[in-house]
Amino acid sequence: MAGRKRVPRPAAGITQRRTVTAAHCRLCGSSRALCHGVATLWRMSDVRSRIAAALAEALREIGVAEGVDPVVEPSARPEFGDFSTPAAMASAKVLRRSTRDIAQQLSDRLTAANVEAVSAWSVSGGFVNAHLDAATWGREVIDAAVAMPGIERVTMPEGHAVFPGKTLVEHTATNPNKAAHVGHLRNACIGDTVARVLRRTGHTVEVENYIDDTGVQVADVAVGIRDLGLTPLDGEPFDQFCSRVYVEVSRRYEHDPALQQQRAAVLHDIEAGKTDTASFVKDIARRVVACHLATMARFDIRYDLLTWESDIIALGFWRQAFDLLRDSGAIAHADSGQHAGCWVLPPESDPHDLDSDAAKVLVKSDGVATYTAKDIAYQLWKFGMLGRDFQYTRWDPGDPSSPMTTSAEGDSADVHFGGAQRVVNVIDARQAYPQRVVTTALRRLGHEAAADNSIHLAYEVVALTPAAAAVLGVPLEAGREMYALSGRRGIEVRADDLLDRAVQRLSEKARDADSARDVAAGAVRYYLLRFSLNQIIAFDFDEALRVTGDTGVYLQNAHARASGILRKVSDDGIAYTVPSSLERVERALLHRIDGYTWALAETARALAPSVLTAYAFSLASALSDFYEHTSPIVREADAEVRRFRRALVAATRATLGDALRTLGMAAPDRV
RNA sequence: GCCCCCGUAGCUCAGCGGAUAGAGCGGCCGCCUUCUAAGCGGUUGGUCGUGGGUUCGAUUCCUACCGGGGGCGCCA
CATH class of the missing domain: 3.30.1360.70 (Arginyl tRNA synthetase N-terminal domain)
Structure with a gap:
């Protein structure tokens, strides 16, 4: 060159x-x-x-x-x-x-x-x-910020590209057999925020929630209700009832191993297409999913499509994927060795070694496909490489804002999902291995680009601090710093309960119930988003519910404060000018506003919500600093200074509001 | 045994090759007749786990260890 x-x-x-x-x-x-x-x-x-x-x-x-x-x-x-x-x-x-x-x-x-x-x-x-030159730069920054709410996408700065085509984001995917806990909520908040950030930066995004309604977990609950006759308590929400059943059934397995045969029978019935069992299980799953959707809606988390594993089976997606994998030689039948009788995907290191420990069984010797196998079929569908599609219906036909849902029957030629150019799977870091198997399968099928654009957005789990474990009644062990959440053992902080506690905490000072609810949801979201993805969140009630310092409450309060100033200081209709000499806090605030598009672009590039939370906090801090170290604008005698500072606050409010909404938080004008 | 993540202030975490390592919480001292004190200022507090290496420059990259967590199923 x-x-x-x-x-x-x-x-x-x-x-x-x-x-x-x-x-x-x-x-x-x-x-x-x-x-x-x-x-x-x-x-x-x-x-x-x-x-x-x-x-x-x-x-x-x-x-x-x-x-x-x-x-x-x-x-x-x-x-x-x-x-x-x-x-x-x-x-x-x-x-x-x-x-x-x-x-x-x-x-x-x-x-x-x-x-x-x-x-x-x-x-x-x-x-x-x-x-x-403060006058020129300051006007540029303020004008761009104030104009931002009206533009459909925030322009990416120099060096940041928009991915062409559709990005499909899968998140939440909580097993439909229990109430969602704070670990599931971390997943949903990450996925929802990533989707919002991508949309805000001009990407085409589709959001899906995968429902594993044919797995062992929902089968456990079916056993508890059908075979053990467990029933809901008076007024007990269905998802919480299922959580209780799940724990109870798991406990009984230990004393009564024969009970596990009941679960095997349920799974067998589903696989064989025995309709009464299948519909019984599906009904449980549907009711729990309804609870999950309600829980997530409290945090303003929504989906374009619910994808049901039972539909993937019923429509023969795995059968189709299996044919593709077998015909291409990507998988092979092991006739001997430790995987005798199974169809296996050889490891990345050796495409022919069927007996390797690293080979992945996709079809068990009893002929049943493993979870990872169905995931491969689903991933192929996501990229539009399966040559088949679902039927679709509205989850709640009476509510056009409810998500679409896959269906094995019906006619829905007018809607279409999947066929993405990039797929982001928000799944915890413990599942890195099966996710790797999925991309390996795509690669073996010759879909190199799809494999390269299959992103496992891995995040570490939420665990309990000893203090939080103690609150939940978990027996403490000396020297232990972390306690894992476990739905099966009933060790968990339910998402709904956490939000209820936050609402209660905020009700003391909030102006009304709606305000407390909005700010509480934002506060919980912020807490779960501000950690980098590969950091385990050491969950602590005091920390999660704190209302001062680096919290969602502080950010929302800062927005309300900016709104309050704009209410008090009227716009006299005369164009502002930026003084050539700025106060330290004015210049610092302009710099934070100016940095928004960079923070947003970096968040979109790295798919890292914590980049945006950190930015939002720095902007809110800059506003506080400005607020505390300049005299009240409402009393400002110099008309030019008043007009400039009002414009500066308006720009801050627009930027902070945009950041909050992109994080999925409310941007209240009063709190 | 192999693979992944973490280790930075008393605690929880930012910092992803650049100037004197930051924030929140906690502790201590202050600031409400001033646009919302859910705020602000000051102060306390760090051999960036350890040893090598690369570089003009390393908390950041490489490497070997040490400590903690997770994964390596014909479970999901």
Whole structure:
């Protein structure tokens, strides 16, 4: 590459289409050769993108475009300016010249580039720093933020691409045999937030909730109700009743192993298509799913489609997948060895070793397909590679806002699901191995792109601190730091109960019941989202229900505070101007607002909700800092200052509101 | 045995190659006749598990250990 091609710098606000030039796609991670047609819509409306583009050009001019990334970051400290780049230090090595000379050279070229809203460049300690013209930059940031609520998608900044085609997100997938607990809720909050973030950044998204209504867990409950005659207590919600049955049946298995034959009989009846047993089990599952949907709706979590495992079986999806796998040689029948009589998928390391410990049995010697087998069929369907489709009906025909649901019968030619180009499965980290088997199967079938775009969005579990375990009456063991949740043993914090407790806590100070409910749901969501995905959440009641500091309550309160200011300070209808000299807290707040699209883009790229929670907290903190360290706007005598600060608060409110809604939280104007 | 995750302040966690390692909670001291004190300021508190290595630069990347958790089923 000549490295001389001039890239025209578009004026602010101009939208351009261009192809990503990095060696690897930042979205899918594959090399450019494998990543087909990913294009990015970028708008040079933010200074940071403009600086990065100008820097890239400057690096080309000094001949290091290949070896040095045009990294531009917010300056570590205000005295270093507004944005800084360490590119000179990296260039020094390539050019074998002094950092200081190169920094000065870059600074000179950047000065000559006349980047809009940059007033000066400086060099300090190897960094080249941009100093912004507050009046120009501030107006840009505020205007973009205030306009944001009206635009359908937030524009991705420089270097961030939108994945083309449909992304299918599967989450929740709680077994339909018990009430959802806080672990299931973590899954649902992650999945729901990822879907919201992708939609907000311009992606096409479909959300599915997989219902395992043919597994052992629901069979356990069927045994408890049908064979043991367990009945609900007066007023006991059906999902909680099932939780109790599940624990009771599991307890009885230990004393009465013969009881497990009852479960085997139930599973056998389902497999054989014996309709009275199947409909009995399906009825249990339906009623529990109704409870799960109600629970999740309290957190504003909804689905486009409920996918029933029984439909995958009834419609012969596995049979179809099996034929594809067998005909392609991806799986083979083991005639001898430890897997004799089974159809197995050989390990990644050796596509022919049927006897390996790492080989995965997909069809047991009794002819029954394993769970992972059905998951392969489902994954193929998700990518539209099965050549078959479900029938669909409305979950609640009387409620158009209820999800669609798969069905084995009926006629629904007008609706279509699946056929995605990318699949995100939100499943806890313990299931990494079977998820890997699924992608291996796709690869063996020759579906390389689908395998590459099959994302197991793994997250660690929620566990109990000793304090939380004690609250639940779990016997403590000396030196033990974590206690696992277990629906089977009844060790759990139910999602509904946790929310009830949060509502109760907030009712003390909330203006009314609706407000307490909204803020409580947001607070619980925030708590479950703020940990990075590979961190086990050490669940603690005091921490989860806390209302001060780094909490959802603080964020929502900050939004209400901004709304309150806007109510009190009337808009006089005269256009604001940004002063050329800003207060420390004003500049800091503008920087946080300016950083929103970057935080959102990074969240979408990494599929990491905690990036967005951390951003939202930093924005709310910046607002508090501003609020506490400037005099009340409502009493501000200088009309220009008043108009500017009002606009600044309006921009903050718009941005924080957008962030909260993208996190699935309410953005209340009063609390 | 092999694989994955975690180890940063008393506690819970951010920080995914750049400038003096941050936040919340807890402790201590302050601030409500001022747009919501669910707030703010100050203070206390860290050999970033340990040893090597790569680099101009490492909490961040590599490697070997140590400690904790999880996974390696003809369960889901």
